[in-house]
Amino acid sequence: MSDKVLMKGAEALAEGAIQAGCRYYFGYPITPQNETPEYMSRRLPEVGGRFVQAESEVASINMVYGAACAGVRVMTSSSSPGISLMQEGISYISGSNVPCVVMNAMRGGPGLGNIAPAQADYFQAVKGGGNGDYKRIVLAPSSIQEGVDLFVDAFELADKYRMVVMVIVDGLIGQMMEPVEFKTRIDVSTLKTPEWATVGRHGRDHANIITSLTLDAAGLEQWNLKLQAKYAQVEQAESRIEEYQMDDADYAIIAYGTMARIAKTTVRVARDKGIKLGLLRPITVWPFPAKQMQAYVGKLKGTLTVELAYRQLFEDVQLTLCDKMPLGWYGRGGGVVPGPQEILAAFEEQFGKGR
């Protein structure tokens, strides 16, 4: 008898957040992640937390902003069109230097699109979507268990750097079921209210004020430089990658999330055919694991970037490896998910038989 339970991704990630100390959730339903707010609405009151179904995504993210200013662990989740509506709030939270976690279970776009799995919000997550020069840490799990484990890191990183951390999955990870185990439980009574939190003066000689407004240009430039220094520190310290069957690889597939999971099967199928293929899987897509990839310059004959989007992840691969090796690309859109054989066919079309 194990300690595992069989959970749907969207439920397991919610429980992962609760185990990570999250006690506040504000959100608005949208497929394919409705099980997350549903689960939170049942579980948060049991652990002394609060769940509010807001009237819209705009309201949700601003409730998150408010709770974040109080220095508590707070999150929201949504899917692509809902995340688009939250961009203003994400920019304000980033500009105010407060921590929170936002999950996006990406679906087909643009626009209302459909409810099928996609990765086409990569640019929005990684490059921004709201206004101004801000960054957020973006974690991209490729299994339910990894998502659960990364939620602990998400809240820790958010608090450590006072940043928005996004967890991006797609509808498939949200909806599929797998056995999961909750290995880390954060005791919320050990979490200290930060010095900067707006929870009363408590004998201090000044009130804490949190705002993203700085009227004078020189002052705002100084503020931006502080943020930039922090982002540089995150880029230095926090990028992560999984290197799968890379020891003797001639070629690598570069993919994240669900697509990386399917690509692992491609790697095994290719190796059965004598092609020395490996997989480089970014776990953080911001900061992008550029240094880890650049270490393969001179060792690889080429890479194939595979994504459920049109040349978004590929653009970061190009920036990282530019003219250092041949860079191939294969992607599908609109909710179509290619199987391992289709990826292998794309590889062979672009790189021959890989010898």
Next chain:
Amino acid sequence: MRELADLFGRPRTGQSIVFAGPSGSGKTEVAINLALSLIRVTTSPVTLCDLDVVKPYFRLRDMLRLLTEDEAGRLTIVEPERRLLHADIPTFPRNLHALLSSRETIKVIDVGGDAIGAGAVAQFRETIIASDYSLYIVVNTLRPGMDSADGLKRMLMAIRSGARLEVTGLVANTNLQAETTAEDVQRGYDAVKALGDSEGLPVVAVLVSPEYADQVVHRLAPGAAGLLSVIRVFNRILDTVGSQTEF
């Protein structure tokens, strides 16, 4: 090892077998497997009916592509209109009252999860009652909230009041997918049996899938072993899907 149709009393033409239960407990898998078992052991026409208005992926309608041509040819499938298959709106198939009251076919009905999914069929209550129905609750005790006698009891009450139909029996479908052990299956059966005993409901089947059946079947106590059936798994994690998956 028992034939699934026999565990459900080998339903006759005109009868309706309805599956309800907590979300993610395996209702759709059980419904397809019972329909396939029925076309193996009876000559009656079999209709498989998708009334799931709750979940967006991994529904009956998504799994039908995995049937062989022969199997698909022998089953009548009732599902929402094709053009609405991926619409994120609760739609029922057309002519549902006529179908549910049909005396020409055995009807296997897959209902959406939890009280909300079961509640969707309450509007067809009169028709279902008139059609000689049995309602089974599928339970996987390794799903969240199903690990205690209290949780199981609450679930049963919620689904009963959602569907507003009498429950006929329980199906023990405890599993952790490929990681399932004999102990998991046995403890799942014991918990579902205890629920059944306290509510006056029989456990009619204990289900295992081929990926772990070999390690499990010889290690169950007689009560569970006598109700054992191996079901084909249609929902499987994505990376084993061999070709293009379009949702």
